[in-house]
Amino acid sequence: MAVRWLSAFLDFSHEDFSNEVTFWRAIAGSTVSPARGAHREFASLEPFNGDPHLRVQRVDSGDGGVHLDLHVDDVSESVSHATTLGATIVSKNPEVVVLHSPGGFSFCLVPWHGESERSRPxxxxxxxxxxxxxxxxxxxxxxxxxxxxxxxxxxxxxxxxxxxxxxxxxxxxxxxxxxxxxxxxxxxxxxxxxxxxxxxxxxxxxxxxxxxxxxxxxxxxxxxxxxxxxxxxxxxxxxxxxxxxxx
Missing domain, CATH: 3.10.180.10 (2,3-Dihydroxybiphenyl 1,2-Dioxygenase, domain 1)
Known part of the structure; x- marks a missing residue:
């Protein structure tokens, strides 16, 4: 399994989403991409150069948190590798598989779309x-x-x-x-x-x-x-x- 890119996802509740995105956009020195997803629940914090590695999500329940996305060539193959190592599958859809590490930390395996350029400080x-x-x-x-x-x-x-x-x-x-x-x-x-x-x-x-x-x-x-x-x-x-x- 080759990890091609990493993204950190900040997960926010409905009530906090707007204000929290404003705060994290400001301290990151970024802009915010157009919303995407079936319910417009996802966005990227876009750097002024390079490919984004920080993303935000509005969650339906709970206070949110942070999780890691691993961008890979073959999601199905990577899921098999992860579960062999002790990960457990939480949910699946064609674009993302949500898993827990052996200790229970949430992460996602997602398709790689060519991201390669690190943003500059x-x-x-x-x-x-x-x-x-x-x-x-x-x-x-x-x-x-x-x-x-x-x-x-x-x-x-x-x-x-x-x-x-x-x-x-x-x-x-x-x-x-x-x-x-x-x-x-x-x-x-x-x-x-x-x-x-x-x-x-x-x-x-x-x-x-x-x-x-x-x-x-x-x-x-x-x-x-x-x-x-x-x-x-x-x-x-x-x-x-x-x-x-x-x-």
């Missing part, structure tokens, strides 16, 4: 450069090793140890727009969040606060933020072009 006033470039899967400790091995086998990208024992990341090919990070957490519920790489995190935090985000907590290399409805994400001190830690 945005340069903001004040000379800060940033990009939303990472999806972090937050994994309960008991299933952490199994989940890391599953994603490495599914993508064929080996995992490597992060800056501390609770982090591992997949070695993505250079053309991939998203990094995949796995974090061992104390919760018993698997989840996920997006990470943003920035050259000047303090300035980035201030800009996000101006759009309605709030600071949850500071760490050495990252700041945990909450968007206007409380959805958490991180502003990280990483090189926006390479994805590597800075400082």
């Amino acid at each position: 945005i340069r903001w006033p004040g000379d800060t450069i940033s990009i939303i470039d990472q999806l972090c899967i937050d994994v309960p400790a008991a299933g952490f090793d199994t989940e890391c091995d599953f994603w490495a086998a599914l993508t064929t990208w080996p995992w490597r140890q992060g800056i501390s024992p609770e982090f591992r990341n997949l070695r993505r090919p250079p053309e991939m727009p998203l990094r995949v990070l796995l974090q061992r957490v104390g919760s018993d519920h698997i989840g996920g969040h997006l990470d943003l790489a920035s050259t000047h995190p303090e300035e980035e935090v201030a800009r996000h606060e101006g759009w309605g985000a709030t600071v949850v907590e500071h760490h050495r290399f990252w700041t945990v933020m909450a968007d206007p409805i409380g959805r958490r994400y991180c502003i990280t001190h990483r090189n926006p072009r390479s994805g590597n830690l800075s400082g």
